[in-house]
Amino acid sequence: MSFMPPWFWLLLALLFFSALAGWVLQRGLKKQALSADANDVQRQANRRIQQQHLTDLDQALAEGRLSPAQHAMARDDMLRHVLSDATAAQGNGMRPQVNAASAGPVRVVWIVLCLAALSGWSYAQLGAAQTWWPLPLSQRVQITATTPEQLAEQTRAWQQATQSRPADAQAWLTLARLHAAQNQHALAEQALARVLVLAPEHDLWVERAQMKALSAGGVFAGEPWQWIQQVLTAQPLHLNALVLAGSAAWSEKRHDAARAYWQQALGLVPADSDAAQGLQQALAQATEMPKLAEAQASQVVPVLTPTPSGGDTRPLIQGEVRVTPEVQSQIGAGASLFVYAVAEEGSRRPVAIWRSTPTAWPVRFGLSDSMGMGAPPVLSSLAQVRLVARISKTGSAQKQPDDWQVELEGVKTGVQGVVLNITGR
Incomplete structure (x- = not known):
C-alpha cells in the first residue's frame, strides 16, 4: 500500500x-x-x-x-x-x-x-x-459484547463463521478478540496465527505477542519478544510495539529498558491524550522502581509468595483465598493458585497477577503494581477492580474446564482482608 x-x-x-x-x-x-x-x-x-x-x-x-x-x-x-x-x-x-x-x-x-x-x-x-484508503483490519474489528453470556454467544457464532469461511481474516480476528475478552489467551493467540497468514499486519503481530505472553503467565521470552523485535526492526516507531516492548522489559525487571521504550512511545501520542497520561504514569513507576527494589532487597519474603511484601506503601489489595472441604479434597499436589485483578471497564487484561503453589488452606495473597505487566492501566490507578481466584491442576495460566474459580466485583484498591471463597468450578 x-x-x-x-x-x-x-x-x-x-x-x-x-x-x-x-x-x-x-x-x-x-x-x-x-x-x-x-x-x-x-x-x-x-x-x-x-x-x-x-x-x-x-x-x-x-x-x-x-x-x-x-x-x-x-x-x-x-x-x-x-x-x-x-x-x-x-x-x-x-x-x-x-x-x-x-x-x-x-x-x-x-x-x-x-x-x-x-x-x-x-x-x-x-x-x-x-x-x-480502507482502514487496516486491526482497526476494523470491534467487540460489542459486554456480559459473559453475550461473549459466549458471539464466540459460538464466530466459530461457525470461521468454519464456513476459513479464508475470512476478519472473522478470525473477531473470534480472537472474543477469546481475549474472556481471558482465553491461548485460544486468542491461535486464532491470531490464522489471521496473520491472511493479513500480516504489524499491529496484529504485536497483539499476538501479547496473547502469547499472557497465555504463558506474563513471560515474554521466546516468540513474543521475537515478534516484537521484528515489528520494531521494520517500523522503529510503531506505537503498540514500543508500549508492549516496555511491558516485556518491565516483566523481566529491566526497568531502564522499559523506561526507554515508553519514552519513545510517549513522543508519538498527543500530550493531552489518555494514552499519554498512562505512559507518564508507567514512566514515573519505572523511575521509582529501582529505589523500591533496593528498599525491598533486605526483605526475607519475596514478591509472589503467599505473604505480600510489607515494604510497599503503594495501594495494595490483601486478603486470603479459602476453599470448601469438597474442593480441597479434589485438589492434587502441585496445583497452582492464581489471583489476579482486572479493570471493571475497558481492557480485560490483568493489571496484577499473583501465583503460588499452596500446601495448606486458607492462603494469603497480596497484589501490587509490581505484579502487573507494566502497560497502563496499573493497579494503583484504578479505584476498584474485579478479583479472580483460580486453582489449576496443570499450572496453566489459561483457564481449563476442570479448574476451580471464583470472582468478586467492586473490590476497592487499597482494601485489606478480602476473602475469596472457592466453592466450585
Whole structure:
C-alpha cells in the first residue's frame, strides 16, 4: 500500500482528466478554425472566378459577340448563382470565424476550472477517506459484547463463521478478540496465527505477542519478544510495539529498558491524550522502581509468595483465598493458585497477577503494581477492580474446564482482608 494520502491521488486524477478534456476541446477548436480558413479560401477563389466571368461578358459585349440583351441575361444568371452559393454557405455555418482560435485558450481555462470545481464538490459531498484508503483490519474489528453470556454467544457464532469461511481474516480476528475478552489467551493467540497468514499486519503481530505472553503467565521470552523485535526492526516507531516492548522489559525487571521504550512511545501520542497520561504514569513507576527494589532487597519474603511484601506503601489489595472441604479434597499436589485483578471497564487484561503453589488452606495473597505487566492501566490507578481466584491442576495460566474459580466485583484498591471463597468450578 502506498503511503501517499488519498487526496494526493484524487488531485492527480482530477488534473489528468481536466487536462485531457482541455486537450480534446483545444483540438476541436483548432479543427473548427482550420475549417473556417478553408471556407474563406474557397469563397475568395469563387469570387475571383465570378469577377473574371463578368470581365469576359463585358469584353464580349464590347467586341459585338454578345448583344446587349444576351449580355444582360448572362450577367443576371451569374448573379443568381452567386446569391444561391452565398445562401447555401450561410445555411451550412460557413461564416467567417476570425476569433475562434484566439477564443480557444480562454474557453479551455474555464472548462478546466469548472471540471476541477465540480469534481472537488462531488468528492466533498460523496467521498470519504475510507473509500479511497480502507482502514487496516486491526482497526476494523470491534467487540460489542459486554456480559459473559453475550461473549459466549458471539464466540459460538464466530466459530461457525470461521468454519464456513476459513479464508475470512476478519472473522478470525473477531473470534480472537472474543477469546481475549474472556481471558482465553491461548485460544486468542491461535486464532491470531490464522489471521496473520491472511493479513500480516504489524499491529496484529504485536497483539499476538501479547496473547502469547499472557497465555504463558506474563513471560515474554521466546516468540513474543521475537515478534516484537521484528515489528520494531521494520517500523522503529510503531506505537503498540514500543508500549508492549516496555511491558516485556518491565516483566523481566529491566526497568531502564522499559523506561526507554515508553519514552519513545510517549513522543508519538498527543500530550493531552489518555494514552499519554498512562505512559507518564508507567514512566514515573519505572523511575521509582529501582529505589523500591533496593528498599525491598533486605526483605526475607519475596514478591509472589503467599505473604505480600510489607515494604510497599503503594495501594495494595490483601486478603486470603479459602476453599470448601469438597474442593480441597479434589485438589492434587502441585496445583497452582492464581489471583489476579482486572479493570471493571475497558481492557480485560490483568493489571496484577499473583501465583503460588499452596500446601495448606486458607492462603494469603497480596497484589501490587509490581505484579502487573507494566502497560497502563496499573493497579494503583484504578479505584476498584474485579478479583479472580483460580486453582489449576496443570499450572496453566489459561483457564481449563476442570479448574476451580471464583470472582468478586467492586473490590476497592487499597482494601485489606478480602476473602475469596472457592466453592466450585
